[in-house]
Amino acid sequence: MVDQIVYSHGIGVCKPDPRAxxxxxxxxxxxxxxxxxxxxxxxxxxxxxxxxxxxxxxxxNAGTIARVAERLNEAASFSV
Structure with missing residues (x-):
C-alpha cells in the first residue's frame, strides 16, 4: 500500500524528538x-x-489499514 516506511531506529533519532x-x-x-x-x-x-x-x-490492523487507504485516496484526489 505504501512505497516506503521509515523507522526511527533506522535514522538514528528517537521519537518524540522533532528531528525524527x-x-x-x-x-x-x-x-x-x-x-x-x-x-x-x-x-x-x-x-x-x-x-x-x-x-x-x-x-x-483493520482501523490502520482503513486510515492508510483513506490517506491514499486523499493523495490521489490531489494529483488529479
Missing amino acids: FEVTCNQLGVLPQGCLFIDDVSVYVEAAREAGMQAHLFED
Whole structure:
C-alpha cells in the first residue's frame, strides 16, 4: 500500500524528538503535511501532529489499514 516506511531506529533519532520527523520528511522528500505517521504510542502520534504530519494511533490492523487507504485516496484526489 505504501512505497516506503521509515523507522526511527533506522535514522538514528528517537521519537518524540522533532528531528525524527524532520529527518523522515527530508528522507522521503515531502513536506510534513504529506506524511501519515502511524504508531501505537499516543505521545509519538501527538508529537507527529505537532510537527505538521497527519497521524494515526495504531490500535488494530483493520482501523490502520482503513486510515492508510483513506490517506491514499486523499493523495490521489490531489494529483488529479
